[in-house]
Amino acid sequence: MNQDELKKAVGIKSVDFIESNTVVGLGTGSTVYYMIEELGKRYQAGEIKNIVGVATSSRSQKQAEGLGIPMKDLNDVDHIDLTIDGADQIDKNFQGIKGGGAAHLLEKMVATNSHKNIWIVDQSKMADKLGSFPLPLEVIPFGCEKTFADLQAEELHPEFRLDDNGKRVLTHNKNYVIDLKMGEINHPHLLAEWLDHQVGIVAHGLFLDLVNTVIVGRDDGPEVIKDVR
């Protein structure tokens, strides 16, 4: 199976975990696209009833609305039962890097407001250690050159993310993305703590101690790794 087929298989599989009468966080990305598509089908068929979705991006919001899935803003729900999202890299302790799609601030807010989190990935995302995928940061434009210089001084190898026209990528909240191309991350918790204390950084892509179940797309079918925490 190619990478896209693996993504589709885990996207479809993950919908088995969505129960009727629940609030569901909808992640962002090409793997989640298949999950939302399948959820829409099962919702329209009446196999899953009375759900409310909370989106992590305008892309996922539009897709879900187009399929007739009732949607609410995070502010308008008192809890989220389950969030299903993709990831860019997952290490052997099930810590993750997210933000390849620049949606990590909203994704982290939805994930941390969810009772349970499932990540869906193809097998190429599984790694011994984090870091071969650059770590995304969302930074506010005000003073961003200072933020950048601080990251350089820490030897974290920052690079502003640019679009196809060479312009700085803007997030949903009109912030910039800086990717840290630092290589292997030996102490993700220490790095996360440092990043959490940098004033100009709104969110970083280290998602630590968050995921409960991981579904990995493998050539012989999706592998469900339950209750990792």
Ligand SMILES: O=C(CO)[C@H](O)[C@H](O)COP(=O)(O)O
């Ligand atoms: O974190 C994300 C977006 O900010 C995505 O979940 C992550 O980039 C995985 O995307 P894909 O499923 O397209 O490989």
